Amino acid sequence: MSGRPRGARHPVPQKEHVKLLEIRGLTKTFPGVVALENVDFDLSAGEIHCLVGENGAGKSTFIKVLSGALAPDRGTLRLFDAEYQSLTPRQAIDLGVQTVYQESILVGTLTIGENIYLGHENLTRTGFFDVSSTMRRARELMVSLGIGFNPRTVVSELSTAERQIVGIVKALSKDARILVLDEPTASLSSSEKEMLLGLLRTIAAHEVGIIYISHHLEEVFEVGDRITVLKDGRRVSTHEGKTVDRELLIREMVGRDASLFYRREPAEPSANRPKNLRVENYTRKGVVDGITFEVAGGEIFGIGGMVGAGRTELVRLLFGLDTRDAGRLLYDGRDITPSTPLHAIRHGLCLITEDRQKTGLILVRSVKENVSIARLALKAGPFMNLREEDGVVSDIVRQLRIMTPSIRQEVVNLSGGNQQKVVLAKWMLTDADIFLFDEPTRGIDIGSKEEIYRLMTSLASQGRIVIMVSSDMPELTSMSDRVGIMRGGRMVCILERGEISEEAILSHSIGAIQR
Ligand SMILES: Nc1ncnc2c1ncn2[C@@H]1O[C@H](COP(=O)(O)OP(=O)(O)OP(=O)(O)O)[C@@H](O)[C@H]1O
Numbered sequence: 337m338s339g340r341p342r343g344a345r346h347p348v349p350q351k352e353h354v355k356l357l358e359i360r361g362l363t364k365t366f367p368g369v370v371a372l373e374n375v376d377f378d379l380s381a382g383e384i385h386c387l388v389g390e391n392g393a394g395k396s397t398f399i400k401v402l403s404g405a406l407a408p409d410r411g412t413l414r415l416f417d418a419e420y421q422s423l424t425p426r427q428a429i430d431l432g433v434q435t436v437y438q439e440s441i442l443v444g445t446l447t448i449g450e451n452i453y454l455g456h457e458n459l460t461r462t463g464f465f466d467v468s469s470t471m472r473r474a475r476e477l478m479v480s481l482g483i484g485f486n487p488r489t490v491v492s493e494l495s496t497a498e499r500q501i502v503g504i505v506k507a508l509s510k511d512a513r514i515l516v517l518d519e520p521t522a523s524l525s526s527s528e529k530e531m532l533l534g535l536l537r538t539i540a541a542h543e544v545g546i547i548y549i550s551h552h553l554e555e556v557f558e559v560g561d562r563i564t565v566l567k568d569g570r571r572v573s574t575h576e577g578k579t580v581d582r583e584l585l586i587r588e589m590v591g592r593d594a595s596l597f598y599r600r601e602p603a604e605p606s607a608n609r610p611k612n613l614r615v616e617n618y619t620r621k622g623v624v625d626g627i628t629f630e631v632a633g634g635e636i637f638g639i640g641g642m643v644g645a646g647r648t649e650l651v652r653l654l655f656g657l658d659t660r661d662a663g664r665l666l667y668d669g670r671d672i673t674p675s676t677p678l679h680a681i682r683h684g685l686c687l688i689t690e691d692r693q694k695t696g697l698i699l700v701r702s703v704k705e706n707v708s709i710a711r712l713a714l715k716a717g718p719f720m721n722l723r724e725e726d727g728v729v730s731d732i733v734r735q736l737r738i739m740t741p742s743i744r745q746e747v748v749n750l751s752g753g754n755q756q757k758v759v760l761a762k763w764m765l766t767d768a769d770i771f772l773f774d775e776p777t778r779g780i781d782i783g784s785k786e787e788i789y790r791l792m793t794s795l796a797s798q799g800r801i802v803i804m805v806s807s808d809m810p811e812l813t814s815m816s817d818r819v820g821i822m823r824g825g826r827m828v829c830i831l832e833r834g835e836i837s838e839e840a841i842l843s844h845s846i847g848a849i850q851r
Pocket residue numbers: 366367369370371389390391392393394395396397398739740749750751752753754779
């Protein structure tokens with residue numbers, strides 16, 4: 337798919353590579369949860385060591401211990417021949433451990449060069465930022481990594497992927513010897529992912545050790561020299577990347593058989609007359625431009641396109657989160673155009689966002705409160721049956737495999753993927769007619785993905801409307817009945833069932849085909 341030759345993989349270690357990191361018996365507990373139990377792990381220079389496991393398996397906790405954000409209960413960290421019981425964040429950075437999270441934190445108004453060297457002591461004798469030397473160093477560093485960006489470009493002009501790459505360059509600029517990436521491709525499109533994976537290989541070829549966390553197993557198989565599986569805080573196994581038995585690895589992660597790609601069973605036609613949703617001329621100036629399409633009840637309508645094509649903006653408009661300049665929403669011929677989210681909810685819409693922390697959850701409240709809130713807000717009548725509510729919440733927590741010691745746990749303490757599942761659970765339990773999903777399985781492990789796909793299929797087979805924005809190609813191609821492609825704020829084409837393929841979606845997304 338990408339033009340990269342097979343041999344571009346970084347060279348197989350010939351000589352003995354320097355051992356950078358050796359972790360023994362790492363254990364970390366939280367009240368009611370053993371996040372890490374007796375974990376061993378090591379990393380050599382020039383190696384990409386991937387860490388995989390279900391939501392809540394302990395991956396981020398592991399990274400937090402290594403980067404000094406958390407102190408372990410037990411265990412030792414051996415870094416460059418010195419042994420530590422725990423690290424402070426300062427120590428970790430001084431030792432050359434650099435961590436890049438999902439979204440890089442950059443200053444939009446500054447240039448690439450300034451962002452890379454922000455916080456370094458790269459000042460002139462008079463105390464000013466030395467612009468020309470900063471730009472020169474930034475350019476040299478990027479050239480050494482095969483990146484052609486102009487260091488004088490302002491960061492706000494970059495795409496998400498480009499920012500992510502600048503974030504990685506920034507991490508490397510601080511003499512990183514161990515680079516840690518926790519789900520860095522979550523918000524990237526597939527071609528951007530390829531770019532990033534290529535960069536990782538180049539970095540590893542510079543004798544940096546990389547720890548890479550991702551739920552996209554395809555990426556892990558592509559880039560990993562070794563792959564370690566965590567389950568319930570324990571290390572299950574460590575595989576050689578090239579020879580790994582993929583099915584075995586998935587079984588080790590999930591604890592049962594799960595396929596790499598979910599196949600949607602053919603939908604049973606609903607007994608009731610399907611109610612249609614008509615999106616008519618939805619417009620918000622500069623963002624979304626005259627979008628019209630129809631979705632039949634029982635149908636899953638996928639929306640594809642590059643990051644920044646206006647897909648998230650469209651579903652936000654449909655839900656009444658932003659103000660539209662034009663547009664009507666008709667359900668079964670009735671005008672239900674919402675102008676506020678509350679209005680939207682009352683008309684049977686729900687929006688399951690990609691951005692769970694900002695819009696989907698009240699972090700300091702319990703799992704139960706978060707799951708129940710939308711349901712109870714809609715239920716008429718002053719009484720609610722608390723015991724029944726407990727049962728309903730527990731059921732969905734089990735079904736979606738939400739890992740939490742109890743439904744009374746505060747959501748802030750759950751792992752990233754489990755927070756996402758709480759958002760899903762919340763809306764799955766409402767009686768909404770129209771479901772808008774924005775990247776529904778971002779950050780979700782492979783076993784739970786299947787459960788979510790099953791729930792979405794069952795919503796559709798009950799005659800409801802499902803609209804799903806997704807950058808996950810297998811998800812888009814295997815779940816959608818039709819796929820609308822957005823580019824530059826417009827819906828440039830709608831692919832019918834027989835026309836849906838990864839190639840078709842990609843070429844329309846980037847504008848290689850005009851219709
Ligand atoms: N501050 C905390 N307080 C209580 N429990 C916590 C805290 N941080 C993490 N946990 C728990 O520790 C376990 C491991 O969480 P961690 O974030 O490491 O998982 P993860 O493998 O990164 O999952 P994901 O794929 O969802 O990001 C989870 O059960 C989580 O709920």
